[in-house]
Amino acid sequence: MFKWKENFSVNIKTIDEQHQELFKIGNSLYDIVSIKDGMDRYDETIDALYSLRDYAVYHFEYEENLMKQNGYPEYLKHKKQHDAFIAKVQSIDEESVDEKQKKVGMDLIIFIANWIENHILKTDIEYKEYLNDKGIF
DSSP: OOOOOGGGOOSOHHHHHHHHHHHHHHHHHHHHHHOOSOOOOHHHHHHHHHHHHHHHHHHHHHHHHHHHHTTOTTHHHHHHHHHHHHHHHHTOOHHHHHHOHHHHHHHHHHHHHHHIIIIIIIIIHHHHHHHHHTTOO
């Protein structure tokens, strides 16, 4: 479902690799939700949710440190979006996942798709030229 395309690139190797890992987690979640065998997928859904949360925290810290170290003027605005992402993912409790696995999974997939479209393709692309001009690739 989530396919990496060159227009997602911020021309910074490490960040592009981290974004691709987020795509893999999104695809894993999509695969779990798409299985139609009637089996309980609670553990797999929770694992994907925790992977998404943990990897997002790791990635955001990396990205934010890079922005801070290089004086990126939109750092605080960018960080607020990251904080909102983490808050959203942390707001999903295990009981909700247990009761409504497919719905929670689909909601997360839509959330990730919107994040890719509205954050990676818009907000992250905004720092591309700034950081590239600082010699960061």
